Amino acid sequence: MTTLVLVSHPHLADSTSQQFLKASLPANEDIIWEHIESQPTLDVAKEQDQLRHADRIILQFPLYWYAAPAGLKQWEDTVLTRTFVYGDHRYPLADKELGIVVTTGMPGKAFQRGGAEQITLDAALAPLAAVAERAKMTWLPIFAIHQFAYLEEPEKLQLVVDYQRYLTQEQPDSLGDRQxxxxxxxxEMIKQLPPEQQATGRLIEAEFSQQKDDIDALADTLSLIKEQEDD
Amino acid sequence: MTTLVLVSHPHLADSTSQQFLKASLPANEDIIWEHIESQPTLDVAKEQDQLRHADRIILQFPLYWYAAPAGLKQWEDTVLTRTFVYGDHRYPLADKELGIVVTTGMPGKAFQRGGAEQITLDAALAPLAAVAERAKMTWLPIFAIHQFAYLEEPEKLQLVVDYQRYLTQEQPDSLGDRQxxxxxxxxEMIKQLPPEQQATGRLIEAEFSQQKDDIDALADTLSLIKEQEDD
Known part of the structure; x- marks a missing residue:
């Protein structure tokens, strides 16, 4: 699977969250990463080719005034020509997945009715969802990172894994897909361990595999019970 | 009342609808008109001063991908600094009215669930409404112009009057405010007429005034009836 990550940020070098996400990109995966504002002029043909080539497209940006920064809107207004997106009833982006990685300076609970922001992220980003709808793309649940600056080390480690999964894991984010x-x-991860930890690594792998089998067995039992209830 | 009209369009000279609206600006009114993209760099202090000075602020633009063009977002990201909008719990834009004049290439009925666009203009422009909410401004109902190119002459004349009212009439748009x-x-309009039409003009004025009195009388009767019903 090819994932295209389009980052929009007017001052990328100053953004600790964006630098963290860049360093968190999974290795050994088919990922194209691009910073929109770094390009002096947008090469429309190249951008459209990248979109055609990708299976999953990620738009990644900080939330400015309940929307993406101007740079991403410029990219939309320039690259997403009508002819390209739905001209002649041809939809080159159809069935590709569109994911949103958005950072905000507020806690998650601010984005709800009665919260400090009075608007959900789903509602704020509805225009992007409408673009996906128009292009017949599949909209992925928004991946929001709130108040990155306040995250503790364990939360950051969790973020790395969750972010990598958002970029490369099969959707929907089911237990099976995650496993x-x-x-x-x-x-691959165990191979990277120093020699003295290889044995531990292999034990973890065996344990993981055993747990997976246990969960599969439990899931089978559960569906059997459900079938009988339905009778 | 001072009205600030901020127009965002990447190719203003080529836009027949924007040129029409510019020619339709009411004379003898306190209106400041500005084209955002015409300015080489945004003078933040000047823009903020203009906002402080205005009673009604109109954002006027074509709908591109269910939002304003990148130029307006750039203006938001640059001019609407946090410090300016709600720093130190001071809200310099509080109680000012925010109106949206948006042109679209689709018929109005496209903007609803089940319509061609699957999203209402209210939902598409929710991020701007959230800005208004954050700034404690009063959001005016959106003024939408659909498929300007297909309007007939009488519809265009009606548009001139409706647009002028949107820019300068007291809100809400009640019968009384309209009258x-x-x-x-x-x-003032009658004074502009050629001499041979002045008499007709004065008759229209008298008729208008008479109708207004009649309506006022009817309204009074109506509220009397309602009062009795409530007893």
Whole structure:
């Protein structure tokens, strides 16, 4: 799967959250990363080619006034020509996934009726969802990072994994898809360990595999019970 | 009342609707008109001063991808600093009216669930409404112009009057406010008529005034009836 990450930020070098996310990009994956504002002029043909080539497109930006920064809107207004998106009833972006990674300076609970911001992220980003709808793309649940500056180290480690999964894991984010994603990456991670920890690594892998089998068995039992209830 | 009209359009000279609206600006009114993209760099202090000075602020633009063009977002991201809008719990824009004049290339009925666009203009422009909310401004109902190119001459004439009222008439757009708006402008309009039409003009003024009295009388009767019903 090819993932295209389009980052919009007017001062990328000054953004600790964006630098953190850049350093968190998964290695050994087919990921194209691009910073929109770094380009002196947008090469429309190149941008459209990148979109055509990608299976998952991620728009990543800080929330400014309940929307993406002007740079991303400029990209939309320039690259997403009508002809490209739905001209002649051809939809080159159809069935591709559109994901949003948005950072905000407020806690998550601010984005609800009665909260400090009085608007949900879903409502604020509805125009982007409408673009996805128009292009016949599949909208992924928004990946929001609130108040990055206040995250503790364990939360940041969790963020790395969640972010990598958002970029590369099969959707929907089901237990099975999550297990498969970890199982695929575990052997590679263990290989990177220093020799004295290899044995521990292999034990973790065996334990993970055992747990996966246990969960599968439990899930099977559960569906059997459900079937009988339905009778 | 001072009205500030901020127009965002990347190619203003090529836009027949924007040129029409510019020609329709009411004369003899306290209106400041500005084209955002015409300015090489945004003078933040000047823009903020203009906002402070205005009673009604109109954002006027074509709908691109369910939002304002990048130029307006750039203006928001640059001019509307946090310090300016709500720093130190001071709200310099509080109680000012924010109006939106938006042109679209689709018929009005496209902007609803089940319509071609699947999103209402209210939902698409919710981020701007959230800005108004944050700044403690009063949000005016959106003034939408659909498919300007297809308007017939009588519809265009109606548009001129409706647009002028949106810019300068007291809100809400009640019958009383509308009558007052016309009554105030009628003598000036009649003065502009050629001499041979002055008599007709004065007859229209008298008729208008008579109708207004009739309506007022009817309204009084109506509220009397309602009062009795409530007893």
């Amino acid at each position: 498969a994603w970890f199982a695929q990456r575990l052997p | 007052a708006w016309f009554a105030q402008r009628l003598p």
